[in-house]
Amino acid sequence: MSHDAILEAVENRFRTQWSSDATNCRTPIAFENVSGLTTTVAGGIGYMEPKGLTQWVRLSVHESLATSLEINPASRVRIEGDLQLQIFVELGVGQNGLRELADLAIPIFEGRQFSGVSVWEGMYFPVGKTEGWFQANVSWPFYYDRIMDVA
Numbered sequence: 001m002s003h004d005a006i007l008e009a010v011e012n013r014f015r016t017q018w019s020s021d022a023t024n025c026r027t028p029i030a031f032e033n034v035s036g037l038t039t040t041v042a043g044g045i046g047y048m049e050p051k052g053l054t055q056w057v058r059l060s061v062h063e064s065l066a067t068s069l070e071i072n073p074a075s076r077v078r079i080e081g082d083l084q085l086q087i088f089v090e091l092g093v094g095q096n097g098l099r100e101l102a103d104l105a106i107p108i109f110e111g112r113q114f115s116g117v118s119v120w121e122g123m124y125f126p127v128g129k130t131e132g133w134f135q136a137n138v139s140w141p142f143y144y145d146r147i148m149d150v151a
Contacts, residue, residue, distance in 0.1 A: 001115075001116050001144055001145075001146050002146075003061070003063060005115075006061060006079075006115075006116075006117060006144055007032065007061050009114060009115035009116070009117060010059070010061055010083060010109075010117065011031050011032075011059065013108065013109070013112075013114055013115075014029065014059050014085075014108060014109075015029065017108040018057075018104075018105070018108065026101070026104060027053075027055045027056050027057050027101065028050070028053060028056045028057075029056070029057050029058070029059060030050075030056065030057070030058035030059070031058075031059060032059075032060050032061070037050060037053075037056055050088070053090075054089065054090045054093075055087075055088060055089045055090065055097060055101065056088050057085055057086065057087050057088065057101065057105070058085070058086040058088075059083070059084070059085050060083075060084045060086075061081065061082075061083055061084075062081045062082045062083075062084060063079050063080070063081035064080060064081045064082065065079070065080040065081070066078070066079050066080075067080070074147050074148070075147070075148045076145050076146070076147055076148075077145065077146045077147075077148055078143055078144075078145050078146075079143060079144055079145070079146055080141070080142070080143045081141075081142060081143075082139050082140065082141055082142065083109055083119065083139070083140040083142055084137060084138075084139055085102075085105050085137065085138040085139075086127075086135060086136075086137050087101045087102060087105070087135065087136050087137070087138065088130075088133040088134070088135050089101070089133065089134050089135075090133070090134070091129065091132065091133065091134050092134075093134065094134075095126065095136075097134075098126065098134065098135070098136040099124070099136070102122075102124045102136060102138050105122070105138050106122035106124070106138060106140075109122060109140045109142075110122045110140060116144050116145070117142055117143075117144045118142060118143055118144065119140050119141070119142045120140060120141045120142070121140070121141075122138050122139065122140045123138065123139050123140075124136060124137075124138055125137045125138070125139065
């Protein structure tokens with residue numbers, strides 16, 4: 001599997017699970033290298049900017065370690081990293097809004113296996129005030145195996 005394939009699998013899972021009903025995301029979502037925030041699920045994807053919103057999230061995939069598990073003509077390499085969700089709510093609403101969104105997000109990936117990706121427990125980290133927003137992060141360690149042709 002490639003980084004792009006993993007990124008697509010993670011984004012698709014989050015987009016479909018992060019919905020309050022069959023057509024709308026719970027909050028707009030910022031994905032890696034996409035201009036604007038994703039706002040809908042079914043019937044197409046809409047994009048918007050965070051200005052004027054009361055809450056939104058940003059999802060990213062960070063690979064951090066590669067370990068050779070087998071070395072032969074088709075070597076297997078384990079890639080490890082973190083899925084990161086940054087949660088932003090308007091200032092003045094306290095931790096509750098952040099925690100509620102984190103509690104909804106954590107089960108989307110925690111303990112799940114999908115598209116060759118295995119994910120461990122999610123952790124909530126309060127960040128505080130950042131650039132006009134109140135922020136917290138959720139991080140899930142993950143891994144996937146990639147077969148490399150070394151012949």
